Amino acid sequence: MSEGIVYWLQQALNALQLGSIYALIALGYTMVYGILTMINFAHGDVFMIGAFFCFLAAVYLGLPFVPTLLLTMLGAALVGVMIERLAYKPLRHAPRVSAIITALGIGIFLENFTLALAPYPKNIPPLLENVTWDLGGVSLSSLQVIIIFLSLGLMFVLDYVVHRTPVGIAMRAISWDKTFVPLMGVPLDLIISVTFAIGAGLAGAAGTMYGLAYPVIDPYMGIMVGWKAFISAVVGGIGNIRGAMIGAFILGGVEIMVTAFFPSTYRDFVAFTLLLLLIVVRPYGILGQPRTQKV
Amino acid sequence: MKTMRNAGWEWLMAQRWLLPVLIAVGFVLAFAIPEYNLLNKYVQLVMMYVGINIILTVSLNLVNGYMGEFSLAHAGFMAVGAYTAALLTQKVLPVAAYPGLFPLAVLAGGLMAALLGLIVAVPSFKVRGDYLAIITLAFLMIVKSVIENIDYIGGPRGIPGIKRLTTLPWVFFWTVVSIWVVRNFVYSKYGRGVLSIREDEIASDLMSVNTRRVKFLAFMVSSFFAGIAGALFAHLLQFISPRVFDIIKTTDVLIMVYLGGIASIAGSIIGATVYTVLLELLRPSTVAAMLGWLPAVVFDPLNEYFIRHLGVWRMVIMPLALVLVMIFAPRGIMGLREFRWFIPRRDLDAHRRPTVHGGSHGAARSH
Numbered sequence: 001m002s003e004g005i006v007y008w009l010q011q012a013l014n015a016l017q018l019g020s021i022y023a024l025i026a027l028g029y030t031m032v033y034g035i036l037t038m039i040n041f042a043h044g045d046v047f048m049i050g051a052f053f054c055f056l057a058a059v060y061l062g063l064p065f066v067p068t069l070l071l072t073m074l075g076a077a078l079v080g081v082m083i084e085r086l087a088y089k090p091l092r093h094a095p096r097v098s099a100i101i102t103a104l105g106i107g108i109f110l111e112n113f114t115l116a117l118a119p120y121p122k123n124i125p126p127l128l129e130n131v132t133w134d135l136g137g138v139s140l141s142s143l144q145v146i147i148i149f150l151s152l153g154l155m156f157v158l159d160y161v162v163h164r165t166p167v168g169i170a171m172r173a174i175s176w177d178k179t180f181v182p183l184m185g186v187p188l189d190l191i192i193s194v195t196f197a198i199g200a201g202l203a204g205a206a207g208t209m210y211g212l213a214y215p216v217i218d219p220y221m222g223i224m225v226g227w228k229a230f231i232s233a234v235v236g237g238i239g240n241i242r243g244a245m246i247g248a249f250i251l252g253g254v255e256i257m258v259t260a261f262f263p264s265t266y267r268d269f270v271a272f273t274l275l276l277l278l279i280v281v282r283p284y285g286i287l288g289q290p291r292t293q294k295v
Numbered sequence: 296m297k298t299m300r301n302a303g304w305e306w307l308m309a310q311r312w313l314l315p316v317l318i319a320v321g322f323v324l325a326f327a328i329p330e331y332n333l334l335n336k337y338v339q340l341v342m343m344y345v346g347i348n349i350i351l352t353v354s355l356n357l358v359n360g361y362m363g364e365f366s367l368a369h370a371g372f373m374a375v376g377a378y379t380a381a382l383l384t385q386k387v388l389p390v391a392a393y394p395g396l397f398p399l400a401v402l403a404g405g406l407m408a409a410l411l412g413l414i415v416a417v418p419s420f421k422v423r424g425d426y427l428a429i430i431t432l433a434f435l436m437i438v439k440s441v442i443e444n445i446d447y448i449g450g451p452r453g454i455p456g457i458k459r460l461t462t463l464p465w466v467f468f469w470t471v472v473s474i475w476v477v478r479n480f481v482y483s484k485y486g487r488g489v490l491s492i493r494e495d496e497i498a499s500d501l502m503s504v505n506t507r508r509v510k511f512l513a514f515m516v517s518s519f520f521a522g523i524a525g526a527l528f529a530h531l532l533q534f535i536s537p538r539v540f541d542i543i544k545t546t547d548v549l550i551m552v553y554l555g556g557i558a559s560i561a562g563s564i565i566g567a568t569v570y571t572v573l574l575e576l577l578r579p580s581t582v583a584a585m586l587g588w589l590p591a592v593v594f595d596p597l598n599e600y601f602i603r604h605l606g607v608w609r610m611v612i613m614p615l616a617l618v619l620v621m622i623f624a625p626r627g628i629m630g631l632r633e634f635r636w637f638i639p640r641r642d643l644d645a646h647r648r649p650t651v652h653g654g655s656h657g658a659a660r661s662h
Contacts, residue, residue, distance in 0.1 A: 039425060087618055094625030097365070101553040104546055105617040112610035119607070223542065227432065234429045265451075269440035272433040276418070279430055283422045 006137035011260045012253075017144050017213065019252025020151030024206035025229035026236070026244040027158060028080075028199030034175040034239040035195050038096065041103040042083055044226010045110040046200045050076040050207025051217045052114060055122050065127040072208045073201040080200020081193050089189070107222075114219035121218040124211040147209045154205060155245055158198065162241055171195055175239070228255075231275055237288025246286055251275075308635040318471055325467035339463060341575050343531055346466035347524050348567040350473045352551040353560060354520035357477050359549070360557030361486070362513050363493030365424070368415055368431035369521050369548050371438040374540035375411055376404030376522025377529035378448060381457050384530065390458060397460040401469070401526040408522025409515045411438075416514035420507055423496065435545060442537045453536025454529075461531040469527060473520045474637075478560055480516055482639050489513050493558075550617055553627050560637045562629030569628070573616075577609035 025047050032040045053075040057068040087106050091099045131142040162168035170191045173181045182188040210225070211217055232251045236243025251271065258270040284290045307313070328334055334342075351369065358366045383400040384390045390397055411434075418430045443451045480486050488509035491499035500506050529535045547570075555566020575581060579602040586594055586601075620627070635643060 033425075039428075087622070090622045091625055094621075095557075095630075097359075097553055097557065098621045098625035098627075100365070101550060102618050102621045104549065105614040105621065107614075108546070109611060109614035109618070112607065112614070116607040116611055227542065231429060231432075234426065238425060263444075265440070265444050268436050269444065272436045272440070276430060276433045276437075279422060279426055279433075280418055283426050 003137075007260070009138045011256050013138065013140065013144060015253040015256040016148050016249070017252075018256060019249035020148050021206050021210050021213070022225075022229045022232045022252050023155060023245045023248035024151055024202045024209075025226065026232040026248045027155070027241060028203050029230050030233040030236070030238055030241055030244040031171075031195050031199045033233070034241070035171060035192060036088075036092075036099075037239075038088070038099050039103065039230070040088075040196075040199075041100060041226075041230075042106040042110060043199065043203060044222035044224075044229065045107045046076055046080055046083070046222070047203040047207045047210070047226060047229075048114065048217070048219060048222030049079055049110060050200075050204030051124070051211040051221065052118065052122070052207075052219075053204065054208040054211045055124050055217060058125055058127055059122075068127060069205060069208050073204040076204025076207065077197040077201035080196040080203070083200075084193060084196040089192075107226075111219045111222070118219065121216050124215045124217060126215070127212060143212060147213060150205070150209065154202060158202070159241065161198070167191070167194060235275060235278060235285055237285025240285070240287045243285055243287030250286075311636060311640075314636045321467055321471075322464070325464040329463050340531075341572065343461060343463060343466045343527075344575075345568050345571045346463075346470040347527050347531070348548075348551060348571050349470050349564055350520050350524040350527075351548045352555065352563040352567040353473050353477050354517045354524070355548050356552050356555075356557065356559070356563045357480070357489070357513055358517045359552055360559070360563075361481055361493065362489045362510070364419065365428040366415075366431040366517075367428055367542070367545050367549075368434045368518075370540040370542065370544035371431075371435035372408040372412060372518040372521035373525030373528065373544065374438055374442065374535075374537070376401075376408040376525030377535050377540070378404075378442060378454070378525075379407040379522070380404035380526030381454050381529045381535055382448060384458060384460065385454065390460060394460065397530070398465070401465075401523055401530075404526035405519045405522040408525065409519035412514040412518025413511060415518070416511045419510050419514070432542070435540075435542065439537045439541060449536070451537060453534060453539070455534050457529055457533045457535065459530060459533050461527045466527055469520075469523055473523070474560060474564070476516060477520070478637050480512070481560075482642060485509050485512050490558075554617060554620060556627030556630030556632065558631050559627075559629040559633050561634040562627055562632070565628050570613075574609065574613060577605060577612060579605045 025043065028043050028046070029040060032038060032043070050072050053072040054068055057063045057071045061071075063071065083106055087102050088099055091102055128143060128146065133140045133142075160168075162171060170181075170186045171194070173186060174188060174191050178188065210221075228251060229248065232248035233244045234247070235250060236245065236247030238244075254271050254274055255267055258267045262270065324333075328342075329339060351373070355366065355369045358364050380400040380403060383403055384397065388396040388400055390400070415431060415434050419427050422430060442448060448454065481489065485508075488499065488504040488506065491502070491504050492506055492509060496506060525540070532539070551566040551570045552563065553566075554570055555564070556562030576585075582601050582605060583598045586597060589597065624630075
């Protein structure tokens with residue numbers, strides 16, 4: 001293969017890896033938005049909590065990869081449900097911005113609470129034996145394969161749950177109408193909690209994978225990654241689950257390609273400029289439906 | 296806040312002549328305090344931060360509270376103002392010889408930020424709500440990224456050694472100006488337009504509100520004062536870098552806006568003051584100073600405990616307090632209400648008439 005193609009393939013692989021991590025987090029943003037029309041700004045910090053759970057499970061419990069992943073997802077899901085019950089549920093009928101500010105507050109709380117308990121960045125031990133294959137010049141690590149396929153697997157499971165199971169049908173029904181659907185016997189509070197649990201669980205999984213791919217974790221790691229994932233959700237059309245996945249891979253691709261061809265300091269500049277242009281051209285995201293506004 | 300509706304408060308708020316008197320007294324104090332060292336340097340510093348935060352909060356409240364948008368770009372405008380002013384005082388204006396040129400630099404910072412505010416206003420014609428939030432966030436990130444990539448202005452290292460030109464009178468002056476301008480803007484014809492955009496943009500468009508011009512003006516005024524605050528901030532902190540003006544700075548201002556309450560000048564003043572002062576009060580050294588009256592047997596171990604633990608935990612306590620305030624008072628301390636001092640006389644009569652309040656669309660109430 002010519003050198004150019006090899007380079008492109010290599011970068012495409014990196015983009016897939018980054019994009020799948022963004023996608024797992026973006027799903028949580030978009031699901032919560034779909035149901036509550038609320039931006040859960042603490043979600044990026046749930047991702048960070050996930051990475052720290054992974055650290056705890058791997059170092060203090062000495063667990064191998066699969067139990068660590070499951071435990072992390074479970075722990076993150078619990079944190080997500082607790083945040084919903086304690087901080088967001090009392091505000092369900094308050095103005096929308098109060099919930100947003102509460103979410104920002106919870107995010108700052110999670111960051112600094114973690115900082116208070118873990119003042120120095122932590123190293124996640126390599127949980128998996130990392131084998132690197134050479135495919136005609138393109139190097140492919142087993143870690144990359146696992147991250148990409150595990151994320152894709154989780155996304156397919158989620159897509160199935162949302163579109164084919166009773167819980168998913170209830171979730172979509174509630175995102176359609178919050179007044180009359182509960183009257184037909186759909187348990188509103190339970191479904192909202194399940195949504196938060198799924199979203200936070202996926203963020204936990206993303207935290208584990210991020211920790212394996214980039215092993216140094218710190219309490220502020222969730223801010224930037226969280227905002228990027230949020231942008232992915234918006235690019236895809238917020239509230240739309242398949243859109244969030246597409247948006248995440250687009251953003252991951254753009255970031256990696258910018259870093260590959262320009263100085264890495266231009267990454268955010270180009271990524272955000274593209275985002276701006278996209279929103280101006282298509283204000284409802286790629287898969288989002290423009291809603292008619294009535295007066 | 297029913298308790299505030301007592302007769303004494305009513306009487307106090309009816310004494311409209313008190314406001315100019317308070318401003319005059321404030322000016323005298325602003326000059327006197329640093330001149331005669333009436334308060335120690337640390338308290339003076341906190342006072343200046345409070346003033347800068349009030350400017351930031353009042354100006355962000357114009358877009359986020361009165362107009363009902365969700366802008367995240369405030370730290371970006373602040374950065375533009377700070378960098379413009381700092382470059383002027385460092386490289387262009389001979390401020391060492393003529394300290395009187397400092398206000399020019401501050402003004403230039405504000406104007407530069409206002410110019411960029413115009414650019415952010417353009418997408419807001421088409422896009423609203425969460426998507427506008429993303430656009431403003433993107434703007435903030437782009438500003439930060441551009442600054443990081445220009446080596447002439449220090450790149451990611453920032454500008455060190457800025458002269459400390461911000462003084463208490465200047466902060467007080469700009470605080471008063473920002474409150475006065477925003478208040479007059481909100482109660483002007485355009486201010487009505489701003490409020491109508493919050494309630495229903497399409498309807499206000501149909502009622503012949505020039506929504507584009509209103510948005511231009513609102514974003515310009517808001518970003519102008521963000522730039523002013525940034526310029527003052529730079530010449531107080533004496534060091535700026537792109538990292539100072541990241542999303543966390545915006546979050547701080549957002550918290551002050553919503554803690555104090557949207558669409559309220561009094562709320563912005565209270566929110567900024569409470570948040571800034573509380574954060575300072577929770578500093579270990581402040582707590583130690585406040586506990587200084589305790590006997591040494593109790594004080595020493597307590598002091599040691601606070602110094603070791605409070606530094607980190609204060610940023611844990613603060614957001615929790617914020618969440619509690621939001622749960623028990625979702626509109627913030629003064630949400631949609633106003634001190635009667637800030638409401639022009641002709642509007643007071645309108646407020647006195649019995650009107651239907653309720654839902655999220657209640658008009659600004661006086662008390």
